[in-house]
Amino acid sequence: MARQWGPSMRAAERAGCVVSASRAGQPEAGSWSCSGVILSRCPDLVLCHGGIFTPFLRAGSGALSAAGAAFLPGDSCGDDLRLHVQRGPAASSPSGRAERGRPGLCTPQCAGPESGPQGRPRGRPLQPPRPAELLLLLSCPAFRAHFARLFGGEAAEQWRFASAAPEEEVTEDEEEDQLRALGWFALLRVRPDSEEEEEEEEEERGPAVAVASAAIWGQVVFATQETSPYDIAVVSLEEDLPDVSLPVPAEHFHEGEAVSVVGFGVFGQACGPSVTSGILSAVVQVDDTPVMLQTTCAVHGGSSGGPLFSTRTGDLLGIVASNTRDNNTGATYPHLNFSIPITVLQPALQRYSQMGDLGSLRELDSATEPVRVVWRLQRPLAEAPRSKL
Structure with missing residues (x-):
């Protein structure tokens, strides 16, 4: 798995950081923190959620829900606000010099020294927190509209904000502040340690x-x-997609291999596509021909029609058809789902693409009874049942 997800993890590590907010000279008041995304290196800009700034607003949280409030300037927070941004440990370059702007994941053991017992290497500690300044708070009406669309009305009663504090300690005012902060984001500028660092970050900045x-x-x-x-x-699309690469259809399936499903499950287009991972747990065959693929990927309502890929090769394995539901209780099992093997569809699709002939596709409507039994999730009877009478 490390090899499979390594590039993605490294990209996430380079872009991630932790933003903390506190009051100057008041350590007993505690601090607020959230994750942030590094947008650029010169200037050193960070984007994070605006909720952690609610306690520091001069005009109170009501400023976030004021009519026509599209943004708030950086000085909308009190002068006692202190911001810091912390990144992962810098990676070492071949020359031994730490490369700036290349953080890595830091788990709790990173707080230890460079070497553990018996000389085993440990992760390097996080880079020291660097002070930052708030440039502005920006409202995103589209986010708020989608949230109301998904969780508004009666559905809202089924959702609550998660908190480390006991439920009885979260006041109605605090929950109201959290609701007001939804859809607000903050843009920060991390202060450089020196002019030399600013020049180096300018050199390392890549094209957008x-x-x-x-x-x-x-x-x-x-x-x-x-x-x-x-x-x-x-x-058949009315326009070509010249910039979209076509997937490579798989010719063979290997039970136990890592797979991924891409789809618009749960909330569909409101939240965009999602990727879930699992394994190909079963290849169901009829007359030595694959007719069904079973995986452990999380598949929710709305994911049908999405592609099933091999995580190792990127080949297209099949098309998601269904997950499993208990007819007695109504419960669904998203990690038990089924896909149509691409080998079932590929010959018919190729014939239609080359000749415009739908005949092979129509043959899918006249599948044999053993195939129908498989997709009814039943086992064929070995012999006719015998009466006890």
Whole structure:
């Protein structure tokens, strides 16, 4: 797993930090903290959630819900606000010099010395916290609107803010402050230790990459019938996608291999796509041909139609079709789900792509009875049941 997720973890480590806020000269008042994202190195900018600044607002938390409040300047907080940003330990370069701006994960053992018992290496301690200043607090109406859409109305009664404090110690005013802070984010500037550091960060700053998304219309050219065990549809897009790389269909499946599912489960488009991981726990075959893939990835309502990938190779293994529900209790089991193997679909898709012929796709509606039994999650009877009479 370290090799599989290494690049992603290193990217997250380089972009992550911890932001803490406290009152000057009042250690007994405690501190507030949250995670932050490093946006740039020169200037050294950090983005974090605005909730930790609520206790420091000069006008109180009501300023966050004032009509037309789109942003608040940095001086909207009191002069006693003290901010610090802490990153992970710097990685060592081949020359032995610590490279700036390359933090690493730091678990509790990082607080120890460089070497543990018997000379085993330990993680280096976190870099010292650096002072920062609040540039502005910015409201994001789209975030607040989506939150109201997901958790508004009767559904709101099923959700509460998590807190380390006992529930009886969280007052109604504190919960109201948390609600007001939803949708507010803070932009910080980390103060450089020296002019030399500013110059080095300017050299290390990389080019920005913009990612855009757009809705594209399509037309359904084929969909399986309700009686088909395979639930799929083929959509022809009205526009080409030249910048989207096509997945490589897998030819073989290996039980136990790491897999990932990409989909719009749970809250769908409101929260964007999600990626869940697991293993390919079973390859169900009929006449030595795979007809169903079972995985342990978390699959929720709305994930159907999403791709199932091999984590190791990136090959497309199948299309998510369903998870499991207990008809007696209504409970769903997201980690027990089933996908249609891409080997079932690939020949028909290739024929349609090359010749425009839907004949092979229509054959999916006339799957054999053993295949239908598999997708009904039943075992075929070995022999006719005998009557006890």
